[in-house]
Amino acid sequence: MISRIAYIGRFGIQRCIRIGRSGLFLFNTLLQPPKWKQAWPLLSVQLYRVGILSLPIILLSALFIGMVVSLQGYNVLSKFSASEELGQLVALSVVRELGPVVSALLFAGRAGSALTAEIGLMKTTEQLASMEMMGVDPLWKIISPRFWAGIISMPLLSMIFCAVAIFGGYMVGVHWLGVDNGAFWNNMQNSVDFRLDIVNGVIKSVVFGCLVTWIAVFQGFATVPTAEGIGLATTRSVVYASLAVLGFDFVLTALMMGGW
Amino acid sequence: MKTIEIFVGLFIIAAVAAMFVLAFKVSGMSPLTEHNSYQITAAFDNIGDLKPRAAVTIAGVKIGQVTGITLNDKSYRAVVTMRIDKQENNIPVDSEASIVTAGLLGANYIKLTPGFENQFLQNGDAIEDTHPAILLEEMIGQLMFSMKNDKAETEAETDNVAVQ
Numbered sequence: 001m002i003s004r005i006a007y008i009g010r011f012g013i014q015r016c017i018r019i020g021r022s023g024l025f026l027f028n029t030l031l032q033p034p035k036w037k038q039a040w041p042l043l044s045v046q047l048y049r050v051g052i053l054s055l056p057i058i059l060l061s062a063l064f065i066g067m068v069v070s071l072q073g074y075n076v077l078s079k080f081s082a083s084e085e086l087g088q089l090v091a092l093s094v095v096r097e098l099g100p101v102v103s104a105l106l107f108a109g110r111a112g113s114a115l116t117a118e119i120g121l122m123k124t125t126e127q128l129a130s131m132e133m134m135g136v137d138p139l140w141k142i143i144s145p146r147f148w149a150g151i152i153s154m155p156l157l158s159m160i161f162c163a164v165a166i167f168g169g170y171m172v173g174v175h176w177l178g179v180d181n182g183a184f185w186n187n188m189q190n191s192v193d194f195r196l197d198i199v200n201g202v203i204k205s206v207v208f209g210c211l212v213t214w215i216a217v218f219q220g221f222a223t224v225p226t227a228e229g230i231g232l233a234t235t236r237s238v239v240y241a242s243l244a245v246l247g248f249d250f251v252l253t254a255l256m257m258g259g260w
Numbered sequence: 261m262k263t264i265e266i267f268v269g270l271f272i273i274a275a276v277a278a279m280f281v282l283a284f285k286v287s288g289m290s291p292l293t294e295h296n297s298y299q300i301t302a303a304f305d306n307i308g309d310l311k312p313r314a315a316v317t318i319a320g321v322k323i324g325q326v327t328g329i330t331l332n333d334k335s336y337r338a339v340v341t342m343r344i345d346k347q348e349n350n351i352p353v354d355s356e357a358s359i360v361t362a363g364l365l366g367a368n369y370i371k372l373t374p375g376f377e378n379q380f381l382q383n384g385d386a387i388e389d390t391h392p393a394i395l396l397e398e399m400i401g402q403l404m405f406s407m408k409n410d411k412a413e414t415e416a417e418t419d420n421v422a423v424q
Contacts, residue, residue, distance in 0.1 A: 041261065044264055044265050044268050045264055047268045047271070048264045048267055048268055051268070051271055052267050052268065052271050055271070091286050095282065095286065153271075155275075156271065156272065156274075156275030157275075159275050159278040159279050159282060160274060160275055160278045162278065162282055162286075163277075163278035163281045163282055163286075164278075166282075166286060185285070188286055188288075189285075189286070189287065189288025190288070190313070190314075190315070190367060192286050192287040192288070193287060193313070194283055194287040197287065198282050198283065198286070198287055
């Protein structure tokens with residue numbers, strides 16, 4: 001009995017240590033000196049890998065999500081003969097919720113897992129340790145560019161996602177289901193507010209970008225240096241990042257809801 | 261290296277373009293500012309469901325939008341402030357403002373009906389002649405009331421006929 005309680009206690013302490021360590025890790029990463037001249041090539045390569053290589057999956061899923069929201073929404077709205085409000089429904093649900101959240105989930109699966117596996121393998125093959133031996137700080141050379149690339153590219157991807165999803169909704173709603181083109185855009189423009197809806201969506205995606213890349217690089221950096229450890233770290237990275245995104249989405253929505 | 265930088269540049273340009281699409285096409289961010297518009301007010305007995313950013317129209321054409329709604333606590337009327345596009349600077353001072361609904365369930369907006377004066381509304385002027393929002397419930401109430409009256413009258417008439 002007592003050993004069970006001790007087990008729970010040990011588990012809690014280990015969690016706390018890990019959270020504290022990841023906080024220190026984030027703090028040290030953020031404190032890295034900028035050194036723009038040398039950092040830019042590192043950052044641009046990571047922007048390419050993290051951001052641009054995630055574009056195809058983001059574009060494709062955005063198109064399908066916009067189309068399916070439009071289709072579902074039309075079905076329900078036409079029951080109340082309010083199918084003209086389709087533009088409003090598609091735009092608000094995409095800009096407020098689906099855009100930031102779904103692109104963050106895809107980003108965690110596409111870019112986050114790759115970051116974790118890459119850094120985990122670097123640690124397992126002792127590349128990070130040898131870098132430190134040579135007097136190059138791996139936090140500066142490896143972690144920091146990846147972290148910043150994640151934070152920068154997440155809101156950009158989310159904005160592209162929103163625009164493409166609304167285009168998909170427009171294609172299905174106007175060209176297939178026959179909602180009036182003018183009513184579609186006019187109702188959308190009357191109900192969507194730039195600051196309350198679009199800027200809040202961008203704020204959400206910045207927060208999600210921080211969370212996902214932070215979790216991904218920390219899981220990679222703290223990998224147990226075995227083949228099994230890399231697999232475990234990659235799984236954890238995706239699972240934790242998805243849960244964190246959904247949890248924080250609820251909190252952020254609750255904070256932002258006042259203006260709606 | 262060079263190609264990667266080109267791709268990153270294109271990526272950022274695409275994202276900025278998406279932002280512009282969201283700002284202007286989706287949220288319809290209005291370019292009405294201090295410089296290209298002027299402000300007028302109108303006091304209504306009841307504004308119904310009117311919200312800030314609702315449209316102000318003449319003959320169905322949008323010429324401005326509602327920027328603020330406040331309550332005048334002396335007269336207990338709602339004071340609606342609206343910004344009108346500077347190009348529409350020939351609205352007569354005796355114009356009427358009424359709050360109407362787009363369709364049966366649509367949003368409320370303000371309809372201006374031009375008057376006949378040769379003086380035009382300036383920045384800060386107020387429209388005197390206003391019609392409050394038509395509330396569906398009130399209309400139904402009036403309809404039922406008048407139907408009841410009609411019934412009573414026709415009954416009285418038939419009574420008269422019977423007497424004659």
